[in-house]
Amino acid sequence: MQERMDQIKKQLHTENFKLTPQREATLRVLLENEEAHLSAEEIFMLVKQKASDIGLATVYRTLDLLCDLKIIEKLNFGDGVARYEFRSEDHPHHHHHLICLKCGSLFEIEDLLDDLEERVERDHKFKIVDHRVSFLGYCFSCLAKEGN
Amino acid sequence: MQERMDQIKKQLHTENFKLTPQREATLRVLLENEEAHLSAEEIFMLVKQKASDIGLATVYRTLDLLCDLKIIEKLNFGDGVARYEFRSEDHPHHHHHLICLKCGSLFEIEDLLDDLEERVERDHKFKIVDHRVSFLGYCFSCLAKEGN
DNA sequence: CTACATGCAAATTGTTTGCAGTGTT
DNA sequence: AACACTGCAAACAATTTGCATGTAG
Numbered sequence: 001m002q003e004r005m006d007q008i009k010k011q012l013h014t015e016n017f018k019l020t021p022q023r024e025a026t027l028r029v030l031l032e033n034e035e036a037h038l039s040a041e042e043i044f045m046l047v048k049q050k051a052s053d054i055g056l057a058t059v060y061r062t063l064d065l066l067c068d069l070k071i072i073e074k075l076n077f078g079d080g081v082a083r084y085e086f087r088s089e090d091h092p093h094h095h096h097h098l099i100c101l102k103c104g105s106l107f108e109i110e111d112l113l114d115d116l117e118e119r120v121e122r123d124h125k126f127k128i129v130d131h132r133v134s135f136l137g138y139c140f141s142c143l144a145k146e147g148n
Numbered sequence: 149m150q151e152r153m154d155q156i157k158k159q160l161h162t163e164n165f166k167l168t169p170q171r172e173a174t175l176r177v178l179l180e181n182e183e184a185h186l187s188a189e190e191i192f193m194l195v196k197q198k199a200s201d202i203g204l205a206t207v208y209r210t211l212d213l214l215c216d217l218k219i220i221e222k223l224n225f226g227d228g229v230a231r232y233e234f235r236s237e238d239h240p241h242h243h244h245h246l247i248c249l250k251c252g253s254l255f256e257i258e259d260l261l262d263d264l265e266e267r268v269e270r271d272h273k274f275k276i277v278d279h280r281v282s283f284l285g286y287c288f289s290c291l292a293k294e295g296n
Numbered sequence: 297c298t299a300c301a302t303g304c305a306a307a308t309t310g311t312t313t314g315c316a317g318t319g320t321t
Numbered sequence: 322a323a324c325a326c327t328g329c330a331a332a333c334a335a336t337t338t339g340c341a342t343g344t345a346g
Contacts, residue, residue, distance in 0.1 A: 018300060018345050040336080055303045060336065076226040078280070080311095081335070098274050109272060116260050120283060124257055126246050128285040132226070135268060137276040166320065166325060188311080203328045208311065228336095229310070 001031055008071055017065065025052040026062045030072060030086055037106060039081040077106070077134065100139035107139065149179055156219055165213065173200040174210045178220060178234055185254060187229040225254075225282065244281040250290035 008027060012019055029046045030038070038046070044059045063084055066072040075083045077099060098107040117128050156175060160167050177194045178186070186194070192207045211232055214220040223231045225247060246255040265276050 016300095020301060020345070022302070053303090057304080057337075058302055061301080076224060078224045098268070098272060098276075100274075101277065107272065107274070109268065112264055112267070116264070117283070119260070120246070120257065121285075124246060124255065125288040125291075126248075126255070126283070126285055127291055128246075128283045129249065130284040132280070132282045132284070134280045135265070135274070135276045136278040136280070137269075137274055140273040143273075143275055164325095168319085168326060170327075201328090205312075205329080206327060209326085212312095 005031060011069060011071070015069065021052060022047075022054045022058050023062050023065075025050060025054065026059060027066075030066075030084065034086045035108075037075065037077075037083040037085055039083050041081070043084070076132075096133040096135065098135050098137065098139070100142055101136055102138055102142035105139055153179060159217060159219070163217065169200060170195075170202045170206050171210050171213075173198060173202065174207060175214075178214075178232065182234045183256075185223060185225075185231040185233055187231050189229070191232070224280070244283065246283050246285065246287070248287035248290055249284055250286055253287055255287065 005027065009019055009024075012023070017023075025047045026043060029043055029050070033046070036042075040056070040059050040063060043063070044054065044056050047054045047059065063072065063074070066084075067074050071087060072084045073087050075085055075097075077083060077097070095111050096109050096113075098109060100106070113131055113133065117131065120126065121128055153175065157167055157172075160171070165171075173195045174191060177191050177198070181194070184190075188204070188207050188211060191211070192202065192204050195202045195207065211220065211222070214232075215222050219235060220232045221235050223233055225231060225245070243259050244257050244261075246257060248254070261279055261281065265279065268274065269276055
């Protein structure tokens with residue numbers, strides 16, 4: 001985790017961005033909650049809890065910057081807030097989300113679309129560079145509760 | 149097209165909703181642009197162009213109503229506006245979108261996920277009721293232009 | 297030092313809501 | 322007459338921006 005942090009610091013440096021305490025704190029929160037799909041507001045509050053003072057606008061600006069640098073990715077689950085996800089190398093960016101319509105929990109599953117993409121590219125003469133996939137439904141524990 | 153219109157009118161009636169000129173005009177715009185994935189604002193302007201007076205809030209309320217009635221579907225392409233799509237019977241609601249990152253054009257392709265969904269349900273104990281899929285990339289004509 | 301970054305508050309954007317007035321049944 | 326429906330404007334929530342000040346390099 002620290003190595004990842006250092007690597008990003010170096011990347012910021014190389015591209016002539018300053019490494020401010022706010023940026024570092026934001027990155028740290030992101031790294032410590034890699035699985036959480038935090039929103040800007042949530043990141044903002046987590047950074048503030050760590051005593052680090054920061055403004056919401058700065059969080060947004062930092063997240064934009066990290067998106068530009070391809071360090072994180074902006075996600076949209078249709079709930080009205082943008083969420084952000086780390087692009088770690090073991091986790092390149094192709095995986096899918098299962099969203100429970102009952103309890104709102106979110107699961108990640110492996111990518112299943114590779115061969116499908118090939119077919120789409122061939123059939124529709126369309127060069128695919130990314131995809132966004134969410135499955136909506138009911139998770140195991142909600143099914144168990146409801147018997148539904 | 150008129151038959152579809154009449155059918156919807158009847159449905160509204162059956163469910164005790166009034167068929168106001170505003171609702172009719174909104175529906176007509178939706179029907180006349182079935183392929184367009186219009187936003188609320190776009191629908192609003194198209195209705196006004198047809199001389200029919202309407203308020204933006206009414207458009208939103210009508211779209212909400214039509215969503216509740218499963219006549220249309222609210223879509224999210226991550227561009228910050230909700231878009232709406234007709235649910236015609238030949239077009240039930242499971243299909244995917246190809247979004248060109250260059251020119252922004254949008255293509256629809258057939259559903260390809262049925263067997264994949266079965267696998268996900270089995271492997272993850274998750275009851276899928278819907279999915280949202282978009283492929284991002286470059287369309288044929290942009291590829292041709294750029295040579296990219 | 298000096299350009300880039302920040303904080304704050306005001307501005308924007310998309311959407312929702314309250315309410316008084318209107319129109320269908 | 323009752324009640325759903327409308328328009329308008331105000332309210333909202335998420336995000337962006339302008340600007341005076343602060344600070345990393």
